Amino acid sequence: xxxxxxxxxxxxxxxxxxxxxxxxxxxxxxxxxxxxxxxxxxxxxxxxxxxxxxxxxxxxxxxxxxxxxxxxxxxxxxxxxxxxxxxxxxxxxxxxxxxxxxxxxxxxxxxxxxxxxxxxxxxxxxxxxxxxxxxxxxxxxxxxxxxxxxxxxxxxxxxxxxxxxxxxxxxxxxxxxxxxxxxxxxxxxxxxxxxxxxxxxxxxxxxxxxxxxxxxxxxxxxxxxxxxxxxxxxxxxxxxxxxxxxxxxxxxxxxxxxxxxxxxxxxxxxxxxxxxxxxxxxxxxxxxxxxxxxxxxxxxxxxxxxxxxxxxxxxxxxx
Numbered sequence: 303x304x305x306x307x308x309x310x311x312x313x314x315x316x317x318x319x320x321x322x323x324x325x326x327x328x329x330x331x332x333x334x335x336x337x338x339x340x341x342x343x344x345x346x347x348x349x350x351x352x353x354x355x356x357x358x359x360x361x362x363x364x365x366x367x368x369x370x371x372x373x374x375x376x377x378x379x380x381x382x383x384x385x386x387x388x389x390x391x392x393x394x395x396x397x398x399x400x401x402x403x404x405x406x407x408x409x410x411x412x413x414x415x416x417x418x419x420x421x422x423x424x425x426x427x428x429x430x431x432x433x434x435x436x437x438x439x440x441x442x443x444x445x446x447x448x449x450x451x452x453x454x455x456x457x458x459x460x461x462x463x464x465x466x467x468x469x470x471x472x473x474x475x476x477x478x479x480x481x482x483x484x485x486x487x488x489x490x491x492x493x494x495x496x497x498x499x500x501x502x503x504x505x506x507x508x509x510x511x512x513x514x515x516x517x518x519x520x521x522x523x524x525x526x527x528x529x530x531x532x533x534x535x536x537x538x539x540x541x542x543x544x545x546x547x548x549x550x551x552x553x554x555x556x557x558x559x560x561x562x563x564x565x566x567x568x569x570x571x572x573x574x575x576x577x578x579x580x581x582x583x584x585x586x587x588x589x590x591x592x593x594x595x596x597x598x599x600x601x602x603x604x605x606x607x608x609x610x611x612x613x614x615x616x617x618x619x620x621x
Contacts, residue, residue: 311415311454312339312349314485314509315501318414319448321441321482323505324458326489331499331517332458333368334376334524335489336417338517339456341382343415350515350526358386361415362407366393366423379523388413393423396440400424404455405447413451419458421479441482457483461538481576484508490537500532552579552587557607564595564606 309318316322316339326332339349340361348354363373370391377384388411394400408416418424425440448455459479480486486505492498499519503512516530552574559565559573574584588594592605 308508309452310352310509311343313352314506315487315503315512316415316454316456317484317508318454319452320454320484320508321445321448322454322456323479323483323486324456324489325461325486327461327491330489330491331519331524332489333365333373333419334519335501335517336363336419336456336458337373337376337382338380338524338526339415340387340417341377341380344383344386345381350528351512358383359415360386360388360411360413361417362404362411362413363387363389364393364404364416364418364424365389365391366420368419376522376524396421396424396444398443401440401443401447404444405451408447408451408453413453415454415456417456417458419456421457421459437479438482441479445482461488480505488534488537490534492532492536493539494536498530498532500530500537502534502537504534548580548583549586549590552583553591555579556584556587556591556605560592560605560607564604567594567603567605570605 308320310316311318324332324335340363341347342349342354343359343361346354346356346358365373368391370389373389374384377387388407390407394403404416404418407413425437444455444457447453457479483505484507485503488502488504490500490502497518497520499517501515501517503514506512514530514532516527516532518525518527555574555577556570559570571581571584575581579587588605591608593608595604595606596602
């Protein structure tokens with residue numbers, strides 16, 4: 303059982319012994335942010351708003367996109383002590399063997415931070431990134447690794463292209479990624495001024511939310527710039543997403559959740575609940591954008607997108 307009072311890798315953004323989610327569009331600097339964290343740990347320097355420990359701490363970077371030489375160049379640019387930063391540049395599946403490998407590396411290197419960037423590169427071909435029952439089988443064991451080792455495990459992913467009322471629900475993939483993480487961070491740049499970038503604290507289960515933190519990337523060099531007035535609506539674009547009606551949000555959720563085909567009704571409803579959509583609102587949205595079918599072999603109902611929005615056909619089943 304965990305102690306009631308959490309410990310922190312970076313208060314209050316990244317708790318030790320738990321999963322943290324970092325999400326944002328490609329090219330906004332998620333990898334730079336991750337490397338800045340490892341650099342600060344490698345020298346014992348404090349991250350913004352937190353005191354340094356004065357001692358070097360180890361980190362492990364599992365990358366599925368970047369060349370190790372490029373990561374080393376970026377680390378050298380920000381004066382990291384790379385003796386305390388370990389990297390794996392070959393993606394592997396997050397099956398039982400893969401998760402055991404991560405745990406063994408954390409234990410062997412006495413790492414306080416492990417980064418998986420991007421997590422989708424490590425899920426393997428047999429795992430549907432958008433299905434809660436499949437991603438849950440990966441996230442639960444990873445959470446247990448974090449708990450056993452006391453390390454913070456940070457998962458990086460992209461954002462969806464749709465619009466919802468809460469920025470945290472824009473993280474790409476199953477809602478279980480947001481559910482499993484105790485903290486979620488959004489990285490982004492101003493759609494009108496791409497040089498203005500910020501890290502937003504969108505979910506905080508174990509402490510207060512931190513204020514938006516600015517950063518810049520000039521000539522490939524990353525720098526924290528302090529607290530900022532930049533907002534998530536400026537970063538995500540499309541105006542103020544809070545103006546969407548509840549039903550509009552639920553309809554957009556269904557279009558994104560079912561974009562790859564039909565899903566079991568119970569999985570859709572679980573995803574919607576984790577996205578903060580009420581059953582009543584989900585039913586109203588379902589009647590406009592979904593077809594409901596009975597699965598073969600009495601496996602329950604499935605939902606799929608209709609060819610176009612409209613009232614539900616009378617012969618369709620319902621829950």
